[in-house]
Amino acid sequence: MTMDPRLQTWLDGELELTELPDELRARAADWTGLLDDVRTLPAPGAAPDAAARVMAAIRTDTVSDASALGRARDGLLWLVRPRPIRLSPLLAAAVLVLAALSGLRVVSGGGSPGTAADGRVYVQFLIAAPEARSVALAGDFNEWSPSIELSDPDRDGVWSARVALDAGVHEYMFVIDGTEWQPDPNSLSYAADGFGRRNSVVAVAPLDQT
Amino acid sequence: MSDWRWRAIPVCAALVFGAAATAPAQERARPPARLERGLSQETTARLREIIQRAEREGVPPELLQRKVNEGLSKGVRGPRLEQAIEAYARRLVAARRLAGDDVMSDVLVAAAEAAERGVPPDRIRAFLRANPNPHRSVVGLRVFGDLLDAGVPAGEAARGVNASLDRGLRGERLLALSAAVRRRIARGEEPSSALRAEIDGRR
Numbered sequence: 574m575t576m577d578p579r580l581q582t583w584l585d586g587e588l589e590l591t592e593l594p595d596e597l598r599a600r601a602a603d604w605t606g607l608l609d610d611v612r613t614l615p616a617p618g619a620a621p622d623a624a625a626r627v628m629a630a631i632r633t634d635t636v637s638d639a640s641a642l643g644r645a646r647d648g649l650l651w652l653v654r655p656r657p658i659r660l661s662p663l664l665a666a667a668v669l670v671l672a673a674l675s676g677l678r679v680v681s682g683g684g685s686p687g688t689a690a691d692g693r694v695y696v697q698f699l700i701a702a703p704e705a706r707s708v709a710l711a712g713d714f715n716e717w718s719p720s721i722e723l724s725d726p727d728r729d730g731v732w733s734a735r736v737a738l739d740a741g742v743h744e745y746m747f748v749i750d751g752t753e754w755q756p757d758p759n760s761l762s763y764a765a766d767g768f769g770r771r772n773s774v775v776a777v778a779p780l781d782q783t
Numbered sequence: 784m785s786d787w788r789w790r791a792i793p794v795c796a797a798l799v800f801g802a803a804a805t806a807p808a809q810e811r812a813r814p815p816a817r818l819e820r821g822l823s824q825e826t827t828a829r830l831r832e833i834i835q836r837a838e839r840e841g842v843p844p845e846l847l848q849r850k851v852n853e854g855l856s857k858g859v860r861g862p863r864l865e866q867a868i869e870a871y872a873r874r875l876v877a878a879r880r881l882a883g884d885d886v887m888s889d890v891l892v893a894a895a896e897a898a899e900r901g902v903p904p905d906r907i908r909a910f911l912r913a914n915p916n917p918h919r920s921v922v923g924l925r926v927f928g929d930l931l932d933a934g935v936p937a938g939e940a941a942r943g944v945n946a947s948l949d950r951g952l953r954g955e956r957l958l959a960l961s962a963a964v965r966r967r968i969a970r971g972e973e974p975s976s977a978l979r980a981e982i983d984g985r986r
Contacts, residue, residue: 717853740954741889742921754857761958762929764896767850767867768859776922778954 580604693737694777698723698745700757703730705749712745712772714738719748740779744772821855822864829865837872841879843888847872874899882911890917893924900928906937910944919948922957929961934974943978950985960985 580597582588584604593601700723702708709719714736723732744764747755756763760773822830834847850871854864878895881904886894894907902910902924910927914920923944930940947960960981967977 711856713849713853716849717856719856740918742893742925761955761962762925764925765899766853766857767871768854768857768863770857774925774958776925776954776958778922778956779918 691737692780693739694780695735696738696775696777697733697735698747698757699731699733699759700747700755701731702747702749705730705732707750708732709748709751710734710736710745711748711754712743714743714745719751723747738775738777740777742774742776744774746770746772821860823861826861826865830868833865833869833872837876840876841884842872842875842891846875846888846892871895881907886911887917889921890924893921897924897928901931902927903937906941910941913945914948918953922954923948926957926961929958930964930974930978933961933965933968933977935964935978936975939975939978943982946982947985952985 577597577600579588579593580600583590583593583597583601590598590601698710700708708723708725710721710723711717711719715721721734721736723734725732744766745757747757749755754770756771757773760775762774762776763771764774766772830847830851834844837847838844847868851864851868854860854867859867874895875891878891878898881898882891882894890911894911897907898904906927907924910924911920914923926947927940927944930943931937935943943960944957947957952960963981964974964977967980968974972980
């Protein structure tokens, strides 16, 4: 379909409507209605209130509440919002060194079985006490205070605790339900405690001699 | 971002790393002494006198203090506690005379324990001379006493412990030697042959 060149000239604004012949004026009127409809359509790709919403968001981000509560909220928002951080190479290297050092501490403290970060050795204490409500550990390593609590997370009656001890020989006992002092039935050695009972003995070899 | 936020980063980092660095020191901290807790004035005065007298003989007071704490935790009070501490102090003083002035507290305790279990003083002295490393002597004397308790003659027990130490047995592995010997004896084996069998089995 081809358009009459005079109508095209009118659409280009180079002719007045009155300059068109009568047979083209009716079609020019149709074009006028169509163009008016197009002008009323929203702009493609943007919601009608997009500009208003963007401006509201910008105001929320930049305008701070001067009250203490407002500052606290701003600080919290700052912590949780992801944002790009620019670091100088020197600072980035320092951060990496610190992270590496802290990582080494974690590995030597928890990931390597049996060794603590400060050269002590982790010892696992176990006792089967199905009827116990609580089990604690006391020994010469904690001035005989029953302050190390054993746990039984799967409730099978076997209580355990992992304790970092210096190398050497240590005496200890379990304390059941806060009152009943009991030696470790699985200990390899025992020693009279001087009070009419016997302590269990654990021998911890130095790290370089295990 | 405002300046205070940037300043907060190194402060937070310092707090985190500072806490990590001090954690082992906190783990190592021990509860305060409890000498006076739950004791009469007379008992407290008597215990202080025992501890001070032993200290003059070269016994570190913390060893006796720890034994007092042990008794208190186990509910021992009054004259019974005094007698137990007095006896322990005597053993430690004797061990100091036996072991010399230069041995560590752990060795002193091990020597006192071995003497209490019947290890002859000359054997203890010889064992300490042969094993100046406290990591060897402390657990070695313990096993020595265990073997003697089990009926192994002192000479064979000393040779067995020294041989095991020379072969690198330490810690619980060395304690396991005497436990295994006791099991053999309980099954009817003669103590000396039980020890020999266990040492041969660990070659």
